[in-house]
Amino acid sequence: MMCQQCGQRPANVHFTEIVQGQKSEYHLCEVCAREKGQAAYQAIAGAFSINQLLSGLLNFDPSVKMRVNTPSAQCDECGLTFNQFAQLGRFGCPHCYEAFAEGLSPLLRKIQSSEQHVGKVPRRRGGAITAKRELTRLREEMRQRIAEERFEEAAQLRDRIRILERESSQA
Amino acid sequence: MSLGQFFQREGSHWLRDEGPESDIVISSRVRIARNLSGRAFPMIASGEDQNALLDEIATVAEQSDVRALGPFTLLRMADVSVVDKQVLVEKHLISPSLAESNGGAGALLSPDGELSVLINEEDHLRLQCLVPGYQIDNAYGQVDRLDDAFEEVLDFAFDEEKGYLTACPTNVGTGMRASVMMHLPVLMATGQMNRILPAVTQVGLAVRGIYGEGSDALGNLFQISNQVTLGQSESEIIGNLHGVTRQIIEHERAARQRLLAERRDQLEDRVCRSFGILAYARQIDTKEAMQRLSDVRLGIDLGIIKGVSASILKELMVAIQPGFLQKYYSQEMDPDERDGRRAALIRERLRTDGIAQS
Numbered sequence: 001m002m003c004q005q006c007g008q009r010p011a012n013v014h015f016t017e018i019v020q021g022q023k024s025e026y027h028l029c030e031v032c033a034r035e036k037g038q039a040a041y042q043a044i045a046g047a048f049s050i051n052q053l054l055s056g057l058l059n060f061d062p063s064v065k066m067r068v069n070t071p072s073a074q075c076d077e078c079g080l081t082f083n084q085f086a087q088l089g090r091f092g093c094p095h096c097y098e099a100f101a102e103g104l105s106p107l108l109r110k111i112q113s114s115e116q117h118v119g120k121v122p123r124r125r126g127g128a129i130t131a132k133r134e135l136t137r138l139r140e141e142m143r144q145r146i147a148e149e150r151f152e153e154a155a156q157l158r159d160r161i162r163i164l165e166r167e168s169s170q171a
Numbered sequence: 172m173s174l175g176q177f178f179q180r181e182g183s184h185w186l187r188d189e190g191p192e193s194d195i196v197i198s199s200r201v202r203i204a205r206n207l208s209g210r211a212f213p214m215i216a217s218g219e220d221q222n223a224l225l226d227e228i229a230t231v232a233e234q235s236d237v238r239a240l241g242p243f244t245l246l247r248m249a250d251v252s253v254v255d256k257q258v259l260v261e262k263h264l265i266s267p268s269l270a271e272s273n274g275g276a277g278a279l280l281s282p283d284g285e286l287s288v289l290i291n292e293e294d295h296l297r298l299q300c301l302v303p304g305y306q307i308d309n310a311y312g313q314v315d316r317l318d319d320a321f322e323e324v325l326d327f328a329f330d331e332e333k334g335y336l337t338a339c340p341t342n343v344g345t346g347m348r349a350s351v352m353m354h355l356p357v358l359m360a361t362g363q364m365n366r367i368l369p370a371v372t373q374v375g376l377a378v379r380g381i382y383g384e385g386s387d388a389l390g391n392l393f394q395i396s397n398q399v400t401l402g403q404s405e406s407e408i409i410g411n412l413h414g415v416t417r418q419i420i421e422h423e424r425a426a427r428q429r430l431l432a433e434r435r436d437q438l439e440d441r442v443c444r445s446f447g448i449l450a451y452a453r454q455i456d457t458k459e460a461m462q463r464l465s466d467v468r469l470g471i472d473l474g475i476i477k478g479v480s481a482s483i484l485k486e487l488m489v490a491i492q493p494g495f496l497q498k499y500y501s502q503e504m505d506p507d508e509r510d511g512r513r514a515a516l517i518r519e520r521l522r523t524d525g526i527a528q529s
Contacts, residue, residue, distance in 0.1 A: 008506040094208055112341075115333075116332055117332060124322055
């Protein structure tokens with residue numbers, strides 16, 4: 001038998017680990033067992049993949065766990081269930097984002113910096129989205145100017161917003 | 172063009188050339204994930220659908236806008252041998268998971284290996300650019316243009332709120348992972364890496380060893396990359412990466428000068444001793460070879476070793492990996508045999524640079 005970790009030398013260190021009644025056997029070569037020490041222990045304790053980490057986050061979150069059991073939690077395009085997503089840590093198709101929107105929010109808040117995309121938009125399809133983003137930005141700026149009682153600047157912003165709104169309703 | 176060149180040393184620009192700040196930054200890479208709207212992701216797509224996508228992308232690759240950025244050669248993973256796949260992975264041209272996937276997985280590669288497109292990996296498409304030295308903006312620029320060229324003819328899955336939709340929610344938004352590979356022997360030796368790591372994670376970046384796991388970074392090579400893809404724009408992400416990378420470059424340079432000023436004798440001894448071992452060893456395992464190569468590269472950068480080209484570290488760190496070694500000698504080998512061949516390959520490579528003077 002070859003070492004489970006390096007796969008290069010024969011395994012001559014064998015041990016059994018029991019965690020919460022789950023029995024696992026490990027077979028390592030001396031080099032891996034001795035040299036890697038803590039790292040080896042982590043590696044054999046289960047390869048730590050991002051997908052497992054995700055499913056861990058999902059399963060520990062009670063608000064998400066409740067939804068997992070609701071029968072409606074299934075993507076109607078690819079058929080993936082929320083349960084499967086929680087186990088795999090991956091979606092089945094683009095529509096899953098909509099289908100699992102509710103359960104996804106707490107996860108995204110944990111692993112990302114916000115829930116709103118602010119980066120690149122596709123050039124061909126993106127025109128409308130870019131205009132919308134600009135409108136949001138201008139409205140926010142106008143609110144700030146009003147709060148600061150800089151009404152003249154606010155009025156200028158209001159006019160620009162009106163023009164943009166007219167353009168986007170015609171498009 | 173022959174497929175053979177992708178498996179040889181000459182096939183990759185990032186391995187051959189040096190680029191800016193190359194005394195510390197080995198390479199820069201940007202990859203973005205894109206999926207086609209209305210189609211199942213590769214994980215659950217049927218073999219038929221995967222092959223259809225592969226054919227479709229092959230056609231798109233021939234269109235003038237895309238071709239102008241290549242031209243690209245299509246590799247169907249089903250046609251590539253196990254050892255060849257491993258070589259592509261060791262050269263960082265394809266990912267380990269693409270090499271493992273069956274069915275319709277494939278890759279488009281540009282002639283110099285700088286630009287590549289992984290097809291049917293975790294996402295439908297992963298566009299990546301890998302360049303030597305510190306050129307993260309250049310890498311993003313190339314990937315961005317390729318993305319635009321693809322988008323002319325493909326409908327990408329995009330949501331106004333969530334951005335580009337990806338198979339894994341850790342990539343959603345920009346779909347971008349930008350990274351730099353750095354050689355940090357002195358920060359590592361003086362224990363300063365442990366102070367840097369926590370600070371880096373606070374700005375949404377991560378640091379990890381390139382080869383080997385945990386803190387056991389073989390060859391003192393580290394990759395710094397962004398973790399967050401949603402809620403930060405591409406330019407913010409790259410800006411953060413720049414900020415951190417520049418600081419680490421400065422720290423490492425300062426630490427090297429301090430070491431040179433305060434402990435020159437010990438440093439020279441270590442560097443030259445490692446050079447001697449690489450030049451004469453008859454058996455060497457990957458771990459030791461990587462450490463010795465790191466020492467020698469540091470010696471070259473600090474002017475202790477002359478007459479050896481600086482690219483030796485990255486060339487050999489790829490060449491001494493098991494897959495490449497077996498490809499180079501055209502045979503499968505057991506570990507003892509590999510240790511012998513590895514030592515021979517390193518001796519050979521050092522000899523082609525002439526005898527070093529120290």
